[in-house]
Amino acid sequence: MIGNLLERHPRFANWLYGFTPPEPGTVVLVHRRVYIVPARLGWIFAGVLVVLLIGSINYSLSLGFALTFLLAGLGLTGMVHTARNLARIAISAGRAEPVFAGESAQFRLYLDGRGAFDRPSILARHLRSGSQLVVDIPANGVAEAVLAAPATQRGWLPLGRVMLETRFPLGLFRAWSYIEPEARCLVYPRPERSALPPFTGEAAAGVIHAQTSGSDDFAGLRGYQSSDSPRHIAWKAVARSDKLLTKQFAGDAAAELWLDMQLLPAALGLEQRLSRLAGWVLAADRAGAHYGLRLSGVEIAPGRGDAHRSACLQALALYQAA
Amino acid sequence: MKAPHPLAPELRAVNARDLAWLIASLAVVIAPHALRAPWWLTLLTLCLYGWRMYFALNRAPLPSRWLVLGVAAVAMFGVWVEFRTLFGRQSGILLLMLFSGLKLLETRSHRDAAVAGFLGYFLIVTNFLYTQTMPMAVLACGALYLITATLIGFSAPQRSPRANLRTAGLLLAHAAPAALALFLLFPRVQGPLWGLPQDAYSGMTGLSDTMTPGNLASLAQSDAMAFRAEFQGASPPSALRYWRGPVLWDFDGRTWSVGPNYLADFVAPRGGRESYRYEVVIEPHNRYWLFALETAATLPEGARVSYDGQLVSTSPVRERRRYELSSVIAPDGEMRDSEATLRRALRLPQGSNPRASALATQWRSESANDEQVVLRAIDFLRQGRYQYTLEPALLGAHPVDEFLFTTREGFCEHFSSAFVFLMRSAGIPARVITGYQGGELNPVDNIITVRQSDAHAWAEVFLRPRGWVRVDPTAAAVPGRVESGLARAVPQTAALPLMMRPQLEWLRGVRDRWEAVAHKWNIWVLGYNPERQRELMSLAGLRDADWRTLTAVLFSFLGAMTLILLAWSLRRMARPDPVQKAWRTFCQKLAKRGVERAANEGPRDYAARAARAIPAARVSILRIGALYIGLRYGAQPMANGASRLRRLVRDLRVA
Numbered sequence: 016m017i018g019n020l021l022e023r024h025p026r027f028a029n030w031l032y033g034f035t036p037p038e039p040g041t042v043v044l045v046h047r048r049v050y051i052v053p054a055r056l057g058w059i060f061a062g063v064l065v066v067l068l069i070g071s072i073n074y075s076l077s078l079g080f081a082l083t084f085l086l087a088g089l090g091l092t093g094m095v096h097t098a099r100n101l102a103r104i105a106i107s108a109g110r111a112e113p114v115f116a117g118e119s120a121q122f123r124l125y126l127d128g129r130g131a132f133d134r135p136s137i138l139a140r141h142l143r144s145g146s147q148l149v150v151d152i153p154a155n156g157v158a159e160a161v162l163a164a165p166a167t168q169r170g171w172l173p174l175g176r177v178m179l180e181t182r183f184p185l186g187l188f189r190a191w192s193y194i195e196p197e198a199r200c201l202v203y204p205r206p207e208r209s210a211l212p213p214f215t216g217e218a219a220a221g222v223i224h225a226q227t228s229g230s231d232d233f234a235g236l237r238g239y240q241s242s243d244s245p246r247h248i249a250w251k252a253v254a255r256s257d258k259l260l261t262k263q264f265a266g267d268a269a270a271e272l273w274l275d276m277q278l279l280p281a282a283l284g285l286e287q288r289l290s291r292l293a294g295w296v297l298a299a300d301r302a303g304a305h306y307g308l309r310l311s312g313v314e315i316a317p318g319r320g321d322a323h324r325s326a327c328l329q330a331l332a333l334y335q336a337a
Numbered sequence: 338m339k340a341p342h343p344l345a346p347e348l349r350a351v352n353a354r355d356l357a358w359l360i361a362s363l364a365v366v367i368a369p370h371a372l373r374a375p376w377w378l379t380l381l382t383l384c385l386y387g388w389r390m391y392f393a394l395n396r397a398p399l400p401s402r403w404l405v406l407g408v409a410a411v412a413m414f415g416v417w418v419e420f421r422t423l424f425g426r427q428s429g430i431l432l433l434m435l436f437s438g439l440k441l442l443e444t445r446s447h448r449d450a451a452v453a454g455f456l457g458y459f460l461i462v463t464n465f466l467y468t469q470t471m472p473m474a475v476l477a478c479g480a481l482y483l484i485t486a487t488l489i490g491f492s493a494p495q496r497s498p499r500a501n502l503r504t505a506g507l508l509l510a511h512a513a514p515a516a517l518a519l520f521l522l523f524p525r526v527q528g529p530l531w532g533l534p535q536d537a538y539s540g541m542t543g544l545s546d547t548m549t550p551g552n553l554a555s556l557a558q559s560d561a562m563a564f565r566a567e568f569q570g571a572s573p574p575s576a577l578r579y580w581r582g583p584v585l586w587d588f589d590g591r592t593w594s595v596g597p598n599y600l601a602d603f604v605a606p607r608g609g610r611e612s613y614r615y616e617v618v619i620e621p622h623n624r625y626w627l628f629a630l631e632t633a634a635t636l637p638e639g640a641r642v643s644y645d646g647q648l649v650s651t652s653p654v655r656e657r658r659r660y661e662l663s664s665v666i667a668p669d670g671e672m673r674d675s676e677a678t679l680r681r682a683l684r685l686p687q688g689s690n691p692r693a694s695a696l697a698t699q700w701r702s703e704s705a706n707d708e709q710v711v712l713r714a715i716d717f718l719r720q721g722r723y724q725y726t727l728e729p730a731l732l733g734a735h736p737v738d739e740f741l742f743t744t745r746e747g748f749c750e751h752f753s754s755a756f757v758f759l760m761r762s763a764g765i766p767a768r769v770i771t772g773y774q775g776g777e778l779n780p781v782d783n784i785i786t787v788r789q790s791d792a793h794a795w796a797e798v799f800l801r802p803r804g805w806v807r808v809d810p811t812a813a814a815v816p817g818r819v820e821s822g823l824a825r826a827v828p829q830t831a832a833l834p835l836m837m838r839p840q841l842e843w844l845r846g847v848r849d850r851w852e853a854v855a856h857k858w859n860i861w862v863l864g865y866n867p868e869r870q871r872e873l874m875s876l877a878g879l880r881d882a883d884w885r886t887l888t889a890v891l892f893s894f895l896g897a898m899t900l901i902l903l904a905w906s907l908r909r910m911a912r913p914d915p916v917q918k919a920w921r922t923f924c925q926k927l928a929k930r931g932v933e934r935a936a937n938e939g940p941r942d943y944a945a946r947a948a949r950a951i952p953a954a955r956v957s958i959l960r961i962g963a964l965y966i967g968l969r970y971g972a973q974p975m976a977n978g979a980s981r982l983r984r985l986v987r988d989l990r991v992a
Contacts, residue, residue, distance in 0.1 A: 059452060063459060072525075075656045077864070077866075078462075081516065082481065084516040094899075133500065135492075181344070185489065
């Protein structure tokens with residue numbers, strides 16, 4: 016019910032949580048943003064204290080009083096220390112490597128303890144996906160939390176809300192805080208495997224025939240050059256000799272391949288066409304082809320290599336129909 | 338989508354390390370109980386601990402619930418056989434100790450383990466039902482510390498035990514002020530709130546309301562404390578220190594008993610020699626009577642006086658209690674007493690102790706007045722070469738006769754019993770007074786400590802017109818007893834309490850010091866009760882503080898405490914990062930030379946630009962830039978990087 020209410024009134028939620036999402040740069044958990052309530056164990060502890068107090072009164076045990084009150088003080092300081100375990104942590108988001116739709120995005124959060132004491136047992140939970148892990152921040156150090164969130168659609172995937180929670184040191188209290196750092200992950204369209212379009216350009220004519228994806232026409236090995244994609248390195252061969260060798264495929268000739276959205280029937284729909292194009296980009300890259308990408312309004316000149324492949328996939332991921 | 342919560346203690350399995358800590362701290366907690374428990378129960382509990390550890394080390398599944406319940410049932414039956422009850426104080430606590438082992442056997446998650454830790458806290462407090470001395474307090478603090486460190490370990494599985502111990506110490510240090518405030522200010526209620534188990538006050542030693550030959554002597558072998566008295570000004574000499582306790586009226590030929598007793602209005606005695614004001618801190622003995630130096634001149638709070646001049650409390654003395662009063666030495670006696678009372682003071686069983694009876698009758702006929710009879714009796718005891726011993730021969734059907742004429746050895750109860758018997762036989766009203774005589778003056782704090790070994794019995798005779806007069810037949814027969822205490826009065830070989838043996842002078846010195854501290858502990862820590870709380874509050878300017886005032890003061894203090902702690906926790910963090918600080922100083926230095934960092938300028942670009950702008954300092958600027966980048970963004974931590982950066986920035990000359 017409260018969740019619903021907060022969802023319907025985001026401004027109220029922002030006021031309640033103490034921030035307006037998303038938060039650029041480094042997020043510092045000020046005290047106002049750390050909430051704390053007794054955990055179930057805390058209630059049991061309180062029950063024990065009540066029993067001890069009644070027993071001390073009944074038997075007039077001075078030391079019983081002393082110990083009961085020391086435990087009560089322990090509960091109180093436990094509360095402060097639990098809040099302290101979260102307070103003033105500085106959280107910054109790292110770069111999330113692009114993924115394909117259907118995979119899961121790996122968001123990196125860096126939790127900087129900014130203090131001379133360690134902060135053990137901090138749970139970071141990605142609320143949307145439920146992925147979670149427990150990290151320990153060393154004294155004067157930074158802990159890394161990698162949260163996996165499923166990427167379902169192409170485009171930018173924002174991190175969304177993350178909960179940080181701790182029960183350290185005594186487990187009597189549960190302190191938590193919500194953050195929403197400005198972090199996003201690029202999601203490429205889900206690649207669809209299909210035959211590459213025919214080559215264009217005079218030099219290439221006839222060199223490559225339509226390829227079914229997955230069958231790379233292995234043509235031989237040559238010496239490694241620094242521009243070669245690491246995925247073409249023949250690791251097995253490297254293991255035998257100590258020279259880096261690159262696999263060569265048929266079609267490595269300077270043929271020019273244009274991956275054009277126009278080649279696909281409009282009846283397929285935008286998303287499926289983008290998926291097929293993404294599949295083509297991967298296939299062309301794997302084949303080592305010299306390829307370019309042409310969408311309506313976007314054109315990427317032919318090229319090859321990882322950077323080129325990323326640029327093409329990014330164009331596909333962020334493509335907006337005119 | 339709800340994933341299981343990794344911090345929820347009920348979902349986190351305990352590992353062998355957690356269990357080892359838990360078991361070790363529980364072992365410390367139950368150590369004092371284990372010494373009191375029947376050996377088989379201690380052994381069983383330790384076996385349960387060991388058994389659980391075995392399961393943890395071998396990663397074996399825990400025993401079935403039925404097996405655990407079976408062990409519990411057998412052990413409970415054993416406790417019942419031993420104590421004939423499961424709900425007495427002793428048996429209840431021992432069952433708790435056993436349950437700590439049983440609880441471990443079904444401990445799978447951190448939640449169970451934490452509950453076992455809480456049980457440990459509980460067991461620490463149960464120790465205080467037996468003893469609340471300083472060493473026990475120290476032991477309890479140690480156990481508390483260990484359990485706390487164990488609990489911390491549960492919520493931080495990766496942490497080193499040393500770090501957990503340090504955190505436990507920090508938590509306890511932070512908890513101490515709050516605990517002190519609660520201790521002083523929490524509105525105290527005088528217990529008990531409900532009936533206590535029957536054996537709640539068993540095992541307290543002290544005088545009883547009967548006197549049979551032999552029972553005082555066995556009490557006198559105890560070194561236990563009866564009470565302490567602190568005098569304002571000089572203390573009375575040992576020979577005057579008769580601490581009056583129960584008055585025994587009724588004699589059945591063998592045993593003296595208090596018999597029916599009545600309260601009377603308190604009448605302050607007139608005349609007398611010195612008067613003393615003093616404070617008594619009495620140990621609990623589960624009886625009504627209080628002790629006063631003869632003769633009490635004021636009535637302490639919560640006390641009444643019986644018609645035979647004994648102070649009685651309105652409730653049994655079940656915890657250490659403090660009272661103030663004054664006494665005068667040898668006042669003018671109560672000149673009249675009711676006829677019924679005097680008749681009671683003459684009553685003797687028919688036909689008992691015929692020889693003593695005959696002797697008394699003979700004295701009666703040969704004397705002109707009562708005083709002469711008394712003097713003859715004292716003479717008789719003095720010249721009778723009676724032995725004073727803690728281990729007298731056993732007496733038969735006519736104990737007075739046998740003591741006076743056959744065995745001729747006894748303890749104060751024999752002397753007083755025989756004397757009063759002789760007086761009554763001679764027609765002089767007489768009664769036996771029990772109490773304590775003497776006590777030891779501690780030179781460290783000038784407090785007189787009276788022990789069970791100072792237990793004594795003397796007599797009072799009613800002499801017209803003086804009234805009741807104290808006669809100490811033991812003092813007459815064995816003068817040393819009253820002058821210099823029990824130790825010098827009985828032969829060296831007798832079974833004296835260890836501390837009373839004269840050759841252990843140095844040990845007594847140590848003990849005196851220790852007891853001076855213990856006395857303060859008793860008064861200020863253990864004796865802190867609603868009354869003391871009121872006193873303390875009026876010292877602080879809060880007269881007649883009721884629970885509302887106390888609660889208000891308490892909560893404001895606790896609130897302030899929490900705020901201070903919060904401020905502390907923030908202060909520790911507000912300290913800026915030394916690397917960042919050095920970098921900021923660096924930027925400020927360069928900005929003064931006109932090379933200001935643009936908001937969008939990274940450290941590398943900025944350092945490069947500054948190096949170009951200030952060629953004189955080019956090398957150090959570039960070095961600072963590189964070091965900062967390394968410290969801030971580098972993968973490997975650098976040793977002393979921060980201090981190196983600070984030094985470089987400090988030594989940078991750009992002017």
